[in-house]
Amino acid sequence: MTKLYLVDDHRLFLAGVKAELSEEFVIVGAAYDVDTAIEEIRGLDPDVVLIDVHMPDGGGIAVVEGVGETNPDVKFLALSVSDLAEDVIAMIRAGARGYVTKTIEPRELADAVRRIDAGDAVFSPRLAGFVLDAFAGAMPSEEDPELDQLTSREKDVLRLIARGFAYKQVARKLNISIKTVETHVSSVLRKLQLSNRHELARWASKRRIV
Amino acid sequence: MSSGMSLIEVDSGRRDDQHVKSTRDLHLRRRGRDRVVAGVAGGVADALGVSDAFVRAAFITLTTVWGLGILVYMAIWLVTVDRVEDTEPEMVELQQAFGLAIAFAGSMILLGTIGLWPSNVLVITVGALAFGTAALTDRNMPGPLAALIDPTVEKPGRLRLLFGVALLIGGLAVFAANVGPLYEIGPVMLSVALTGIGIFVAFGPWVARLASDLGTERRERIRQEERAEMAAHLHDSVLQTLALIQRSDDPARMSILARHQETELRDWLFGNAPLEGADLLSTALKDAARKVEADHQVPVDVVVVGDHTLNESTRALLGAANEAMVNAAKHSGAERISLYFEAENGSLAVYVTDQGRGFQPAGVAGDRRGIAESIRARVERAGGEAHIDSEPGEGTEVILRMPVAVT
Numbered sequence: 001m002t003k004l005y006l007v008d009d010h011r012l013f014l015a016g017v018k019a020e021l022s023e024e025f026v027i028v029g030a031a032y033d034v035d036t037a038i039e040e041i042r043g044l045d046p047d048v049v050l051i052d053v054h055m056p057d058g059g060g061i062a063v064v065e066g067v068g069e070t071n072p073d074v075k076f077l078a079l080s081v082s083d084l085a086e087d088v089i090a091m092i093r094a095g096a097r098g099y100v101t102k103t104i105e106p107r108e109l110a111d112a113v114r115r116i117d118a119g120d121a122v123f124s125p126r127l128a129g130f131v132l133d134a135f136a137g138a139m140p141s142e143e144d145p146e147l148d149q150l151t152s153r154e155k156d157v158l159r160l161i162a163r164g165f166a167y168k169q170v171a172r173k174l175n176i177s178i179k180t181v182e183t184h185v186s187s188v189l190r191k192l193q194l195s196n197r198h199e200l201a202r203w204a205s206k207r208r209i210v
Numbered sequence: 211m212s213s214g215m216s217l218i219e220v221d222s223g224r225r226d227d228q229h230v231k232s233t234r235d236l237h238l239r240r241r242g243r244d245r246v247v248a249g250v251a252g253g254v255a256d257a258l259g260v261s262d263a264f265v266r267a268a269f270i271t272l273t274t275v276w277g278l279g280i281l282v283y284m285a286i287w288l289v290t291v292d293r294v295e296d297t298e299p300e301m302v303e304l305q306q307a308f309g310l311a312i313a314f315a316g317s318m319i320l321l322g323t324i325g326l327w328p329s330n331v332l333v334i335t336v337g338a339l340a341f342g343t344a345a346l347t348d349r350n351m352p353g354p355l356a357a358l359i360d361p362t363v364e365k366p367g368r369l370r371l372l373f374g375v376a377l378l379i380g381g382l383a384v385f386a387a388n389v390g391p392l393y394e395i396g397p398v399m400l401s402v403a404l405t406g407i408g409i410f411v412a413f414g415p416w417v418a419r420l421a422s423d424l425g426t427e428r429r430e431r432i433r434q435e436e437r438a439e440m441a442a443h444l445h446d447s448v449l450q451t452l453a454l455i456q457r458s459d460d461p462a463r464m465s466i467l468a469r470h471q472e473t474e475l476r477d478w479l480f481g482n483a484p485l486e487g488a489d490l491l492s493t494a495l496k497d498a499a500r501k502v503e504a505d506h507q508v509p510v511d512v513v514v515v516g517d518h519t520l521n522e523s524t525r526a527l528l529g530a531a532n533e534a535m536v537n538a539a540k541h542s543g544a545e546r547i548s549l550y551f552e553a554e555n556g557s558l559a560v561y562v563t564d565q566g567r568g569f570q571p572a573g574v575a576g577d578r579r580g581i582a583e584s585i586r587a588r589v590e591r592a593g594g595e596a597h598i599d600s601e602p603g604e605g606t607e608v609i610l611r612m613p614v615a616v617t
Contacts, residue, residue: 081472103469125548129513136516136554162513163561163607164548 002117005046006030007037007063008079009055013102017050017079020106025113034058038066045071048117051096053080053087064094077116079109085130092192098122115167120182121189128161131192147195150188157184240290250286260310263344268314271337275321338381345374447474466507473500491524491558492517492551498532499549506539509546516553518614526592527560527612530585534562534608537585542566542606558594558612565605571598585610 004025008014009032018027028044031037034057041049041063049067051060064076076096080087088099098116100109101124112122123131135150150158153174160170167185171178241252241262251269255262273279318333451471455464492514499510518524531549538547544566552559585608586596594612 081476083476103472125511125513125550129515129550132515132552159550159552162515163550164511164546164563164565 001026002048002113003028003044003046004113005037005041005044005049007032007034007041007049007055007060008052009033010052017109021110021113024110034062034066037063041067041074042070046074048113049074049076050079050113051076053078053082053091060091060096061094064091064096068095075116075119077112077122079104083124083126085133088127088130089134089192092127092189095193097189099127100124101126115182119186121185123158123161123185123188125162125164128158131188132158132162135191135195147191150191154184154188157181158188161185240287247283248287250283250290253290254286258310261344264311264341267337267340267344270340271318271333274333274336275318278321335381338377342374342377342381345377443478447471447478462507466503466509469509470500470504489520490517491520491528491553494520494528495531495549495551495560498528499535502532502535502539502547506536508539508544510535510539510549511546512549512551514551518553518558523592523594523612523614524558526588527558527594527610530589530596530610531560531562531608533585533588534560534610537608538562538564538566538606542568544605553614556614558614560608560610562608562610563605564607568600568602568604568606570602571600 002025004027028046029040053060067074078091078096078099081102083101115122167178167181171181241249251265252262255265269279451467455467458464496512499512503510542564544564548563550561589596589610597609600606
């Protein structure tokens with residue numbers, strides 16, 4: 001069974017998530033602060049960590065980066081009340097494989113954890129929208145054009161996710177398998193993490209008015 | 211010493227409850243904040259209701275009479291306790307302050323009459339200088355130096371300025387007239403310079419600390435104002451919503467209230483309140499979505515990619531999107547509605563999607579058809595197109611497209 005670790009400085013919320021997920025996953029531990037989280041995750045080596053974004057002492061990003069140095073196989077799913085573009089993109093670029101907001105339904109959250117555990121990426125509709133916005137327009141980059149553009153298929157997948165469709169429905173609408181949808185999303189995640197597009201870093205500062 | 215101690219009976223070793231009580235009855239408490247030495251003058255000022263600058267001046271002047279000021283100060287310090295919570299001193303009427311000033315002058319004359327007077331020069335000089343400075347630096351009423359020290363006090367009155375400066379010049383003149391001619395100018399200059407240096411060395415650090423304390427105080431005040439503003443906002447919004455939620459026993463309504471509050475608080479916290487983008491399509495769509503949430507108690511997830519300004523044709527798009535959301539909220543039975551808006555390559559697209567019960571677009575009843583037509587007709591009139599994608603059991607998606615001129 002999947003070993004799950006939880007990090008959130010909001011204890012009440014943490015208790016709720018614990019109750020929702022404890023049937024399906026082995027919750028090996030939980031932390032309320034950054035330092036404890038890094039130390040325990042290094043020792044326990046869980047499969048998936050559910051991580052809050054806003055915490056004192058560096059927040060979720062500090063945990064993802066701190067654990068990533070020693071345990072690169074631990075996968076992170078960011079879970080936050082914030083859906084600000086800066087937070088979302090910074091978290092993904094630090095190494096998280098998915099980002100969902102705390103208003104997510106328990107069933108969908110369990111689904112997201114399973115998907116992360118399987119090595120896929122999890123994009124909420126809003127994150128899909130952010131990515132489309134960040135990669136919009138034909139902004140050529142000399143260094144690695146492939147990393148800096150989304151393919152039209154990837155854009156199709158993201159648009160459908162942004163429209164609120166589940167992966168299964170996306171697959172049916174595009175006449176492809178769920179596995180292919182997951183491949184596209186993972187590929188977008190890789191581009192999001194590695195791309196040099198300057199919009200990714202400063203993109204929330206300006207609205208793109210067409 | 212004996213004169214000071216005999217004024218008030220004191221047992222300085224044991225300040226018991228009874229004692230505390232008696233000083234409370236007199237309303238005489240040493241100041242906790244905003245004090246120069248031990249808060250005694252401030253406490254007296256609070257109790258009498260006069261400005262503390264003048265009380266300090268009185269103490270200084272009394273000190274010239276065989277150190278009486280210091281004795282009285284110490285005596286009061288012994289019998290009083292520190293004020294715990296600091297309230298703003300009430301200011302007395304001008305008339306009452308004038309009366310106190312006359313009483314003070316009268317008692318000074320009495321001291322002179324009964325032969326306790328040291329020297330006119332000393333008392334008048336120090337008194338004039340002390341009260342002049344008090345008139346200029348008093349922070350409770352606007353004085354020119356006070357305005358320099360603390361920018362929040364009002365600009366000084368002209369009368370007070372004249373009064374303070376006149377007292378200062380008068381005091382210096384009396385001193386110069388009586389003391390000056392007795393000395394050679396050289397040693398006087400030297401002594402003045404030495405005194406100045408001495409005062410600078412002795413009090414320089416204290417003045418610096420006072421200045422930094424004032425800075426801290428000002429920062430603290432700003433912080434308090436911010437906190438008050440935040441408290442006011444939270445009271446008007448979050449607390450009201452929480453109260454509403456507690457009074458409601460309908461889970462759906464509670465959830466909508468919570469969600470509505472969440473969005474509003476988020477906008478306030480992260481500063482993307484609708485003000486600056488009020489004429490943008492994205493803002494208008496978000497507002498419309500919130501209204502649908504509130505009216506029909508179904509959450510609407512809004513995702514926006516790109517943006518466009520509001521004009522006649524985009525307003526048609528907005529209206530049609532609103533109809534589609536209301537329609538989905540009323541008829542689909544879905545738990546939530548998605549609104550996706552995209553502006554790209556000279557074309558705007560709005561998708562209103564639900565995972566509800568769906569319908570057969572070809573053969574619907576009159577009113578549903580009417581809504582569909584009103585959505586379609588509205589967008590087509592403005593040069594766009596509408597497409598409704600639905601099947602029973604499969605949810606509904608309304609797709610609206612509108613070409614726009616690329617700016």
